Amino acid sequence: MIGSEQAFRTTVVAGLVETAEGTFERGRVLIQGGTVSAVVPGDVAPGDGACPGGARVIDVGESFVLPGAVDAHVHSYSHAGEGLRAATSAAAAGGVTTIVEMPFDGTGPVNSRERLEAKLAKVADEAVIDVAVLGTLEPGGGWRRAGELVEGGVVGFKVSLFDTDPFRFPRIDDAELLDVAAAVGEAGSTLCTHAENNEIIKALLADGSNQASTDPRVHGRTRPPVSETLGVLTAMEIAADRGNALHLCHLSTGRSADLVAWYRGQGVDVTFETCPHYLLLTEEDMVRQRGRLKINPPLRGSADREAMWQAVISGTASVISSDHAPWPSSLKDHERILDNSSGTPGTETLVSTTLGACLRRYGAGKEFSRTVAALTENPADRYGFGGRKGRLAPGYDADIMVLTPSPDWQIEASELHSNAGWSPYDGHAPGARVTLTISRGDVVWDAGKGLAGAAGRGAQVRRS
The missing domain is CATH 3.20.20.140 (Metal-dependent hydrolases)
Incomplete structure (x- = not known):
């Protein structure tokens, strides 16, 4: 899903983004410096100002781009x-x-x-x-x-x-x-x-x-x-x-x-x-x-x-x-x-x-x-930190999950990352799968590549 992991000044995540009316339509979330800089409706159009030249573009098609x-x-x-x-x-x-x-x-x-x-x-x-x-x-x-x-x-x-x-x-x-x-x-x-x-x-x-x-x-x-x-x-x-x-x-x-x-x-x-x-x-x-x-x-x-x-x-x-x-x-x-x-x-x-x-x-x-x-x-x-997390809006931490409808995908307990080693949903086909997770602008999970986040990169969240 993602090419080079080199540092980009701007990352654009394009997919189905929630509108003010509560519907999901094609849109873009722009990330700069670990925070959301803009949420823009419409498809990716390089050079239109909402997709700066040199930006890394992650286009997830008809998947949902969610907080x-x-x-x-x-x-x-x-x-x-x-x-x-x-x-x-x-x-x-x-x-x-x-x-x-x-x-x-x-x-x-x-x-x-x-x-x-x-x-x-x-x-x-x-x-x-x-x-x-x-x-x-x-x-x-x-x-x-x-x-x-x-x-x-x-x-x-x-x-x-x-x-x-x-x-x-x-x-x-x-x-x-x-x-x-x-x-x-x-x-x-x-x-x-x-x-x-x-x-x-x-x-x-x-x-x-x-x-x-x-x-x-x-x-x-x-x-x-x-x-x-x-x-x-x-x-x-x-x-x-x-x-x-x-x-x-x-x-x-x-x-x-x-x-x-x-x-x-x-x-x-x-x-x-x-x-x-x-x-x-x-x-x-x-x-x-x-x-x-x-x-x-x-x-x-x-x-x-x-x-x-x-x-x-x-x-x-x-x-x-x-x-x-x-x-x-x-x-x-x-x-x-x-x-x-x-x-x-x-x-x-x-x-x-x-x-x-x-x-x-x-x-x-x-x-x-x-x-x-x-x-x-x-x-x-x-819990008092809704001013920086939980939403895709300018100034918020660039915390994003991509949810892809996947009717045939099944949860396999052996592939999960908890040390418990089992799941009550082993063999269950939930109908959707998280295919990408971004934490403060960093890709920490890509279903095609696995975990990318390192231990110790997480931070304490306080009330604000």
């Missing part, structure tokens, strides 16, 4: 075998130009300035693309450090209402969540929650018959929809009381979406994300893939899957993230379902699966535009 994706939910260090180099390489190959890195590392949560600095050193050494970092606030007064972590550059804070792991991923109870929400709001940041009710789930997990079960559907039975909606309600009521910005992570049910819409109508500053697995898969897929599809919250039924699509195209679900959790297969193939780690790798397949499914369902109309926004500008806006 680089912002994957708002990536766990690079939950398992020691991944790390930022592998995670950001996978992201780059999937059209992602910025990840939002979660704070729940296997070696300890990012809940102090010292641990934040250690994480940022890894960004500087390992990242292929840009990285925004979340912090967390541990139980027992950790909220008092919110201000210093914001000064260090975190773009938000994630906490859990469920006690996943008392060391790495502890629960914040309702009483302390009041203090956490107030502190995050006072620091001018965003509070993100894993919203599942602790008491309901713990009681169901304590049932010995559930613990011994090899039925993959037992996972959903131990985390019923009401455990999610009660967690969502708790977080939103506290946000209404404390006035903080709230982002609800990885929601799975239509009722959760309805509740968010109601609270938003009451003036609460709340957004939520869903994920490709809630848009493409259901609990019935667990029968075949078993523990590999053990995810928190669980996969639901087809009615909730359809409700999530409606939430996306209506704008109620403003963000779609991967919730990339790259556990190796050895931690996902236990016979007893509840013995398996929760989560799947997904940052490399985020864009192709989501936008491919959207194109098949709705075509390249307003629904497609809204789904693109949920992968690009909306997460950038929510």
Whole structure:
């Protein structure tokens, strides 16, 4: 696709570009010095002023030229075998130009300035693309450090209402969540929650018959929809009381979406994300893939899957993230379902699966535009860096992904770049493929050549 990689003063990327009316027509994105200098309608015409002489021209034909994706939910260090180099390489190959890195590392949560600095050193050494970092606030007064972590550059804070792991991923109870929400709001940041009710789930997990079960559907039975909606309600009521910005992570049910819409109508500053697995898969897929599809919250039924699509195209679900959790297969193939780690790798397949499914369902109309926004500008806006990322506009970072309709192309797990070594979408034909990724003007992925981004070229992204 690309000839010489020598430095050009101007790069022109030509293809289907979104217009102000929300349609996609032939146009050009001009890049100078790592930023977008202009977006111009029409075909390439050398010497017309919008295609300077000596410019490098990358003409992708009838492929879509889109803003680089912002994957708002990536766990690079939950398992020691991944790390930022592998995670950001996978992201780059999937059209992602910025990840939002979660704070729940296997070696300890990012809940102090010292641990934040250690994480940022890894960004500087390992990242292929840009990285925004979340912090967390541990139980027992950790909220008092919110201000210093914001000064260090975190773009938000994630906490859990469920006690996943008392060391790495502890629960914040309702009483302390009041203090956490107030502190995050006072620091001018965003509070993100894993919203599942602790008491309901713990009681169901304590049932010995559930613990011994090899039925993959037992996972959903131990985390019923009401455990999610009660967690969502708790977080939103506290946000209404404390006035903080709230982002609800990885929601799975239509009722959760309805509740968010109601609270938003009451003036609460709340957004939520869903994920490709809630848009493409259901609990019935667990029968075949078993523990590999053990995810928190669980996969639901087809009615909730359809409700999530409606939430996306209506704008109620403003963000779609991967919730990339790259556990190796050895931690996902236990016979007893509840013995398996929760989560799947997904940052490399985020864009192709989501936008491919959207194109098949709705075509390249307003629904497609809204789904693109949920992968690009909306997460950038929510985490405070929407003034430089998530859009193709003059002055913005030249972060670009090229999406090519490819009905016969299949995802092959063996060709992906995460160290997990597997994918729930292995053998799936999504209908579209990311064929080019540009990060701040640099080509970091070309489907014809492979990865081009070097470890350490990525940079920290802060709120602006």
